[in-house]
Amino acid sequence: MTGRLSTASLASLPPAVARPGYDRARLTSGIVHLGVGAFHRAHQAAYTDAALALPGASLDWGIVGVSLRSPTTRDALGPQDGLYTVAVRDGAETRLQVVGSLTGLLVMPEDPEAVLAALANATTRIITLTVTEKGYCHDPATGTLDEARPEVVADIARPRAPATAIGVLVEGLRRRRDAGLPPATVVCCDNLPSNGAVVRRVVLRFAELVDPALARWIGDHVTFPSTMVDRIVPATTDDDRREVAALLGAEDRWPVMTEPFSQWVIEDTFCAPRPDWAAAGAQLVGEVEPFEQMKLRLLNASHSTMAYLGYLSGYATIAETIGDPAFARLVRALMDAEMTPTLSLPPGVDLTAYKDALIARFGNPALKHTTYQIAMDGSQKLPQRLLAPARQRLAAGQPLDRIALAVAGWMRYVAGVDEAGRPIAVQDPLAATLKQRAAPVMGDAEGMAKALLGVPQVFGNDLGAAPGFVEPVVAALKAILSGGARAAVEAAARA
Ligand code: CS2
Numbered sequence: 001m002t003g004r005l006s007t008a009s010l011a012s013l014p015p016a017v018a019r020p021g022y023d024r025a026r027l028t029s030g031i032v033h034l035g036v037g038a039f040h041r042a043h044q045a046a047y048t049d050a051a052l053a054l055p056g057a058s059l060d061w062g063i064v065g066v067s068l069r070s071p072t073t074r075d076a077l078g079p080q081d082g083l084y085t086v087a088v089r090d091g092a093e094t095r096l097q098v099v100g101s102l103t104g105l106l107v108m109p110e111d112p113e114a115v116l117a118a119l120a121n122a123t124t125r126i127i128t129l130t131v132t133e134k135g136y137c138h139d140p141a142t143g144t145l146d147e148a149r150p151e152v153v154a155d156i157a158r159p160r161a162p163a164t165a166i167g168v169l170v171e172g173l174r175r176r177r178d179a180g181l182p183p184a185t186v187v188c189c190d191n192l193p194s195n196g197a198v199v200r201r202v203v204l205r206f207a208e209l210v211d212p213a214l215a216r217w218i219g220d221h222v223t224f225p226s227t228m229v230d231r232i233v234p235a236t237t238d239d240d241r242r243e244v245a246a247l248l249g250a251e252d253r254w255p256v257m258t259e260p261f262s263q264w265v266i267e268d269t270f271c272a273p274r275p276d277w278a279a280a281g282a283q284l285v286g287e288v289e290p291f292e293q294m295k296l297r298l299l300n301a302s303h304s305t306m307a308y309l310g311y312l313s314g315y316a317t318i319a320e321t322i323g324d325p326a327f328a329r330l331v332r333a334l335m336d337a338e339m340t341p342t343l344s345l346p347p348g349v350d351l352t353a354y355k356d357a358l359i360a361r362f363g364n365p366a367l368k369h370t371t372y373q374i375a376m377d378g379s380q381k382l383p384q385r386l387l388a389p390a391r392q393r394l395a396a397g398q399p400l401d402r403i404a405l406a407v408a409g410w411m412r413y414v415a416g417v418d419e420a421g422r423p424i425a426v427q428d429p430l431a432a433t434l435k436q437r438a439a440p441v442m443g444d445a446e447g448m449a450k451a452l453l454g455v456p457q458v459f460g461n462d463l464g465a466a467p468g469f470v471e472p473v474v475a476a477l478k479a480i481l482s483g484g485a486r487a488a489v490e491a492a493a494r495a
Pocket of ligand 1: 191229230231232233299300303304373374375381
């Protein structure tokens with residue numbers, strides 16, 4: 001063991017470990033990233049690292065990583081000079097790569113001035129975000145700014161001392177305008193449909209409420225390309241840390257664990273320069289929406305389906321869940337029969353191969369991707385993953401029994417107790433409301449469905465009044481409540 005991973009220990013890592021192929025000392029920071037979690041580090045930071053290593057590449061694209069709340073990432077990576085390991089796992093094999101694109105780490109609550117100054121730095125040309133679905137302060141059912149959310153109210157009252165991602169973005173852009181700087185492109189990298197358009201909408205609305213002239217400046221100068229991001233990144237565990245340390249011969253306090261697959265599709269509407277991400281494997285395209293839709297409705301919808309029903313069936317991970325033949329059949333049928341007909345396909349995509357690859361990715365036994373992790377924040381995920389395609393099917397008069405089973409699984413899960421009567425620590429911004437509604441009528445399928453379908457942030461005002469949706473949801477919930485989730489999946493898989 002050479003001690004801690006750092007610039008000094010890089011040279012003594014084992015030869016098989018890939019490491020930054022450029023001179024980190026010469027990097028300047030062209031990107032500020034809000035939400036420097038595991039996903040960003042295994043995805044956009046890795047693409048940027050690859051782009052920096054291209055022959056003759058510009059070294060203008062170091063990333064200042066910002067944590068909006070907790071100092072844990074900075075505390076782990078600061079003493080490592082921003083270096084960390086991406087551990088790519090496939091079956092029995094683990095490949096390590098040390099990524100060097102992070103040039104700075106900031107923590108908003110500790111030093112808001114440093115974060116706002118970084119956003120308004122002349123070298124900054126791109127602001128990227130992974131703040132999870134709930135970080136956009138929008139109403140998930142409508143995609144508009146949730147102006148009643150207490151954090152939003154607070155930021156609107158004190159726009160120069162913001163705490164939300166949207167408030168921080170708007171204040172950063174205001175400083176750029178006031179300093180006479182050119183705009184920066186804002187790139188959302190979260191799993192939202194038309195994610196660029198959503199961020200643009202909430203940013204413009206927020207700006208309008210605090211400074212209408214700023215809203216006009218942003219509208220005229222800043223672009224918000226949409227992106228489709230894909231790489232499965234389970235939360236890092238202490239076992240992962242030990243395994244990486246043994247292979248690395250040095251301690252890395254926060255490696256990120258991921259799969260070989262990675263995809264990044266970016267709408268090519270930048271208002272300022274960008275790294276050559278295309279040469280690093282990203283796809284720069286005219287229209288991202290078909291890619292996003294394909295991924296949200298096939299990958300993420302299957303994930304959420306397996307998360308709730310798998311958790312209730314006693315499965316800890318996605319690999320275990322898909323390893324159950326009943327789940328494998330249900331997921332494939334959900335994709336083929338209910339999701340595929342709702343998609344407008346991106347050009348050149350072989351959908352059968354895409355779905356086959358998804359099933360194989362879910363089954364990767366080395367990825368300990370927990371059903372509990374994916375079950376988080378369902379109120380923010382269901383609308384784009386399951387409910388938008390459900391609406392499309394309803395409008396076309398098509399059945400949606402498998403989507404309904406997934407929704408019923410979520411309803412059973414958010415009631416907050418598992419099938420053995422143990423509490424589930426439901427993590428969701430609406431957890432308290434959901435539990436309050438579902439728990440008192442636990443066991444009564446009609447009552448639970450009615451109570452939860454009455455949450456407009458999730459279901460809008462239409463789905464609870466649509467018999468073609470309510471009836472299959474109630475039927476699925478009845479099946480789950482009477483015989484358990486596993487039996488309901490088995491029956492659905494036979495259908
Ligand atoms: C998952 C995603 O946690 C979740 O909700 O569905 O994080 C998923 O792993 C990624 O989108 C894969 O690209």
